[in-house]
Structures are given as structure tokens and as C-alpha cells.
Amino acid sequence: MPPTLAAVAALPQLGLRSRTGPLPDAPVVWVAVSELEDPTPFLEGGELVLTTGMRLTPANAAGYVSRLVGRGVAGLGFAVGVIHETVPAELLAAARGQGLALLEVPRPTPFIAVGKAVSRMLAAEWYEDVTRAYQGQRELTRAALTGPGAVVTRLARLLGGWTLLLDASGAVQHAEPAGARDRAGVLAPELARLRRRPAKGAAAAGGPAASLALSDRDDHIAVQRIGLGGRPRGFLAVGTGAPLPPAAHTIVGAAVALLTLQSEGPRTGRDLRASLAALLLGRPGDGPAVPRGPVRVLACAGGTAVLDALESDPAGARCPAVPLGGHVAVVVPDELSGAVEALLAGTGPVGVSTPASDDLPAALREAEEALAAARQTGKDVLRHADLPGQSVLDLLDPPVARAFADTLLAPLRKEDLVETVRAYVAANGQGEAAARALGVHRHTLRARMRKAAELLGRDPDDPAVRAELWIALAVSSSRGDRIGHRGDSHSGPAEIA
Numbered sequence: 001m002p003p004t005l006a007a008v009a010a011l012p013q014l015g016l017r018s019r020t021g022p023l024p025d026a027p028v029v030w031v032a033v034s035e036l037e038d039p040t041p042f043l044e045g046g047e048l049v050l051t052t053g054m055r056l057t058p059a060n061a062a063g064y065v066s067r068l069v070g071r072g073v074a075g076l077g078f079a080v081g082v083i084h085e086t087v088p089a090e091l092l093a094a095a096r097g098q099g100l101a102l103l104e105v106p107r108p109t110p111f112i113a114v115g116k117a118v119s120r121m122l123a124a125e126w127y128e129d130v131t132r133a134y135q136g137q138r139e140l141t142r143a144a145l146t147g148p149g150a151v152v153t154r155l156a157r158l159l160g161g162w163t164l165l166l167d168a169s170g171a172v173q174h175a176e177p178a179g180a181r182d183r184a185g186v187l188a189p190e191l192a193r194l195r196r197r198p199a200k201g202a203a204a205a206g207g208p209a210a211s212l213a214l215s216d217r218d219d220h221i222a223v224q225r226i227g228l229g230g231r232p233r234g235f236l237a238v239g240t241g242a243p244l245p246p247a248a249h250t251i252v253g254a255a256v257a258l259l260t261l262q263s264e265g266p267r268t269g270r271d272l273r274a275s276l277a278a279l280l281l282g283r284p285g286d287g288p289a290v291p292r293g294p295v296r297v298l299a300c301a302g303g304t305a306v307l308d309a310l311e312s313d314p315a316g317a318r319c320p321a322v323p324l325g326g327h328v329a330v331v332v333p334d335e336l337s338g339a340v341e342a343l344l345a346g347t348g349p350v351g352v353s354t355p356a357s358d359d360l361p362a363a364l365r366e367a368e369e370a371l372a373a374a375r376q377t378g379k380d381v382l383r384h385a386d387l388p389g390q391s392v393l394d395l396l397d398p399p400v401a402r403a404f405a406d407t408l409l410a411p412l413r414k415e416d417l418v419e420t421v422r423a424y425v426a427a428n429g430q431g432e433a434a435a436r437a438l439g440v441h442r443h444t445l446r447a448r449m450r451k452a453a454e455l456l457g458r459d460p461d462d463p464a465v466r467a468e469l470w471i472a473l474a475v476s477s478s479r480g481d482r483i484g485h486r487g488d489s490h491s492g493p494a495e496i497a
Contacts, residue, residue: 001245002027003121005075008048009103011117016077017104019087020096026074029122031115038067045072048103048118050111052082053091061090062098069098076100077114081107128247136251140258148259149174152236155255156180159248161219161240165259166191168234180239187223187237190214194225194232211462220244224256224464234259246463253467260468261404294355296337298330299367301375302347306330309347315339327371329364341381349374352383405472411455418473420448421460425470429461 006023009016029046032039035054043049049068056064068076076095078087087104095102105114136158143154148165152174156163162180165173170191175181193212211224219239227233236256238244244252300306306328310316319340321330332340334355344350351371356363366384374382412418420438424445427433435445449460458465 002029002046002125003118004028005048005101005103007121008114008118014109014114014117015106016109016114017106018101019078019092019104020100020102023075023101026101028074028118031111031118033111033115037064040067040071043071043073046074048074048077048114050077050079050105050114052079053084053088056084056088056091058088058090061088062094065091065094065098065100069100074101075103077103077105077111079105079107079109079111130247132247133250133254136247137254140251140255151255151258152176155238155252158251159238159240159244161238163239164235164237166235166237168232170235173234183221183237183239187221187235190223191235194223194235211464222252224252226256226259249463250467253463256464257467257471261400261471294334294357295360295363296332296334296355297353297360297363297367298332298340298344299324299351299364299371300328300330300344300347301326301349301371302344303328305347306344309343310340313339313343316343327368329367331360345380349379350381352381354383354385401471401475405475408456408468408472409476412452415451415455417448417452417455420445421452421469422473424449424452424460425466425473429466 004023004025005028006025008014008028009018009023027046028048029044030048031050032043032047033050034042035051036042037055037060039049065076078084078091080086087102092102094100105111139154139158140151143150152163152165153176156176162183163174163176164180164183164187165175166184166187167173170184170188172181172184190212211222213220213222215221218241220241220243221237221239222244224236224238225232226236236252236259238252240248302309303323307321307323310319310321310330315336318336319330319332321328330340330344337352341350341352349371351367351369351374353363353366353370370382370384370387373387374380409418412421420434423434423437424431427437431442431445431449435442438445440448453460456465460466460469
């Protein structure tokens with residue numbers, strides 16, 4: 001959630017003072033500075049409007065306040081000591097009478113300081129949401145090893161609610177908790193809306209192309225369509241006591257993307273685990289030729305210097321090493337990993353896998369990917385777990401994932417809209433940031449995204465759709481027969497627009 005007006009006013013470095021009593025918990029989505037008599041055509045609602053009152057008169061104060069209230073701004077900040085020595089009595093009376101929160105901005109506080117403070121608060125909130133979503137995605141990917149039922153169970157716990165996985169007919173496949181099965185009857189009449197193939201342009205017009213929301217008893221329910229074709233493969237329903245925050249929407253979108261990829265895979269009876277196990281931890285066990293217990297594989301670029309360093313230290317003596325093409329692979333007991341990484345850091349770039357008990361070939365691939373990234377970034381040691389995009393992407397079977405990406409992105413490629421959609425997804429649906437990244441006007445960006453929505457037959461503002469697009473773009477950007485390498489998504493953190 002964005003910071004509240006009360007939280008902004010409480011920042012001691014700004015010295016803001018409420019002139020209309022206790023402040024509401026209204027969220028502040030941005031700060032807008034305007035000296036216009038009517039700034040509302042340039043506002044979207046939720047802003048903290050700052051003004052010196054340059055055009056304010058006793059006669060127009062009430063109308064000015066009325067327009068701001070009608071637009072739904074979070075509050076008004078009035079600078080004293082610039083044009084007016086104090087807040088004009090007419091403005092103060094109008095604000096109190098019409099319920100507009102009014103903050104007095106002292107003369108030493110520049111408007112830009114208020115804007116920067118709110119921007120930092122928004123950025124901190126955004127970072128917290130991203131971190132929460134990333135951790136949730138990692139938990140879901142690990143649960144996916146066991147199958148869709150484990151994904152449903154983990155999702156319910158992450159959201160603090162209930163989840164249902166339904167097949168195309170609406171029959172319950174998995175439920176968490178078990179009592180959530182009773183909700184299927186309530187959802188049955190609504191599923192027909194998601195079974196219908198959206199008409200061309202329906203998503204752009206705001207129609208529900210891939211999801212719907214409803215309320216039942218004390219629950220807020222979201223139902224997501226699973227599958228890419230005209231007919232859904234199934235449905236995922238989640239219910240919570242309060243509306244889902246943005247981070248939760250992202251987590252649900254990741255679960256839908258995983259279930260969609262599974263449902264669109266080849267119908268050869270191969271379990272989802274078989275296509276994912278090469279990139280994730282496998283069964284526990286001991287190998288006769290490797291140290292007992294969990295180990296990490298290190299891929300080192302230092303050549304013979306690596307072997308010399310291992311022989312020089314008691315910890316290194318416990319680590320089998322083998323020269324491979326262009327690097328040396330070292331198997332290290334997990335409890336010695338930190339000491340051996342420090343020992344080898346001076347020999348050249350080092351890539352480190354996640355802990356493994358059985359599947360050492362997969363751990364070697366992780367280490368090699370981390371080594372490639374360490375070479376590119378100039379880092380001495382880089383762990384695979386620290387690479388971006390290693391949660392969902394590492395789970396994907398390359399042939400299935402590339403078929404998924406090609407199918408989804410084909411209509412965008414024909415109209416040269418892939419980079420536009422990439423920028424929009426990278427900006428997390430923030431139009432201003434995407435337009436700046438592309439170097440186009442925001443109206444141009446909006447027109448292109450309307451066209452993209454029409455071509456896709458789905459709404460890019462839907463978190464589930466954006467999650468699928470992110471995966472498709474990352475997969476299509478990777479090279480060779482591997483996916484999930486550092487930087488494949490070609491995206492960075494979205495700017496605050």
C-alpha cells in the first residue's frame with residue numbers, strides 16, 4: 001500500500017502541520033505541484049497537491065477545494081511565507097467544511113523535499129512488495145516438484161486463505177484446506193464467463209479475459225483461467241478475508257503461470273517433476289565418490305591455481321576437483337562452502353551452486369551459469385541463488401517453454417509490439433515508466449498497449465497475464481538450449497511513475 005497522508009505528515013524533516021485536525025488514512029500515490037486555479041484535469045486522484053496559492057482569492061477558495069475533493073486527492077499542502085504569510089481563512093474554512101485534509105508547509109521546506117520523501121516511501125513499499133513476491137515465487141517453485149496439489153497448498157498458506165484447483169468442467173482437483181471444496185458450488189455459475197473465448201478486442205475494452213472477482217460471505221474471491229487456448233484447461237480460485245494486495249496478485253500470477261505451463265505440456269504422461277528436476281534440488285542421498293551430506297558445486301575459472309589453492313588448505317583437501325572445458329569443478333561440503341569460496345576467490349571468478357544431495361549434474365549446471373554471470377559482472381564469487389530470474393525460469397522444460405513463448409508472442413511479433421510489451425511488463429504495468437523507457441509519449445504507449453491487448457485477446461493489466469508475458473519474454477530472450485540465465489528478461493526494476 002502507498003504511504004498514508006498521516007505517515008507523510010509525520011516525517012519530522014518536512015515540518016508539515018495539519019490545519020484540519022486528525023489526518024485520514026488516505027493513501028498518497030504521488031505528489032503534484034500546481035498553481036492552476038483548476039489542476040484537476042491533470043490529476044488522477046490520490047495525489048498530495050502542493051501550492052503556494054498564487055491564484056487563490058477569497059472568492060474562489062471554496063470552488064478550488066470542491067474541485068479537489070471531487071477529484072479524490074489525498075490532501076492539500078499549502079506553503080506559507082511565499083505568497084501568503086498564513087493559510088487564508090477562506091481556504092481553511094472551505095477545507096474543514098468539505099472534508100479536505102490541509103497541511104501547512106513551512107517556508108524552509110521546498111516542495112521538492114516533500115516529493116522526494118514520498119518517492120522514497122513509495123520505493124520502499126515497492127521493494128518490500130517485490131521481495132515478498134519473490135520469496136513467494138521461490139516457495140511455489142519448490143512446491144511444484146511435488147505436483148499441482150503442493151502448489152495449491154503452498155499458495156493457500158502464502159495468502160492466508162483458501163485455494164481450489166478445478167478442472168475444465170469445474171470439478172475439484174485439489175483443495176486447501178479440505179473444507180474449501182464446498183466453495184466449488186458457489187463458483188460453478190461464474191465459470192461459464194471464463195469458458196467463453198473472449199471476443200476480439202474484449203480485453204482492450206475492459207472485459208474479463210482471464211480472471212474474475214466476486215464476493216461471497218466474508219470472502220474476496222478471485223478466479224483465474226488456466227491454459228492458453230480458446231478453451232481453458234482448468235481454473236484456480238483463491239479466497240481471502242480482504243482484497244489481495246499487489247504482492248499477492250503477483251504470487252497468484254506465478255502459480256497460474258506454473259499450472260498453465262504444466263497443462264500445456266506434451267500429453268505423454270511425463271510428470272511435471274521430470275521436466276523440472278534438472279534445475280531444482282532432488283531426493284536426499286549419499287554418493288560414494290563425493291563428500292557425505294549436502295554439497296555445493298563450484299565452477300572456477302582459475303585453472304591450475306584453483307588446484308594449488310585447494311592443496312594448500314585443510315578445508316580444500318576435503319574437496320574433490322576435476323578440470324573441465326575452460327574451468328575447474330569443485331565439490332564442496334556445504335558446511336565448508338564459505339571457507340572454500342574465500343580460499344578460491346583470488347584465483348579468478350567462481351560460480352557456486354545451491355546445496356545438493358543427489359543431483360550433482362544439475363548443481364554443476366547451476367555453478368556454470370553462476371560462473372558465466374560472474375565473468376560478465378566482474379564479481380569474484382557469485383552464487384546461483386543470487387541470480388535474478390532463478391525461481392520460475394529454472395523450473396521450465398526448454399522445448400515446452402519455447403513453444404509456450406512462441407505461441408503467446410506470435411501476434412505481437414507480426415505487429416512489431418514485442419518491445420513495447422516488454423517495457424510495459426518490466427515497468428510492472430506503469431505506463432509512464434514504460435513510455436520513458438521506450439522514448440515515446442505516454443499516449444503513444446497507451447495506443448500500442450490497446451493494440452497489443454486486442455491481438456492477445458487478454459488484458460495486460462491483469463497480473464496473471466503479465467506473469468505469463470514476463471515468462472514468455474524471458475524464455476524467448478535466452479540463447480541455446482538453456483533458459484533462466486542472468487538477464488534473460490531484459491528488465492530491471494521499474495521506475496516510480
